[in-house]
Amino acid sequence: MSTLNISAEDLQHYEVRFESLFDPGRAMSFPCDHEGHVDLDSLPARARNNYLFARAMVGKDYLPPHVLKH
Helix, strand or coil: CCCCCCCHHHHHHEEEEEEECCCCCCEEEEECCCCCCCCHHHCCHHHHHHHHHHHHCECCCECCCEEEEC
């Protein structure tokens, strides 16, 4: 697995968001760059696990993610 070079500035301005298919109030979001790349190495273990879960559950529990700018 390659390491992404995501600047701290990018991570402060963008997030990738996974909206629930079944519960409009439930979503998961994670810091990312402008293209939606998440630096897994910088996430705490729990957030990393949640990100991998949400990504694996796209189409089952979550909509495809979208990138938001703050």
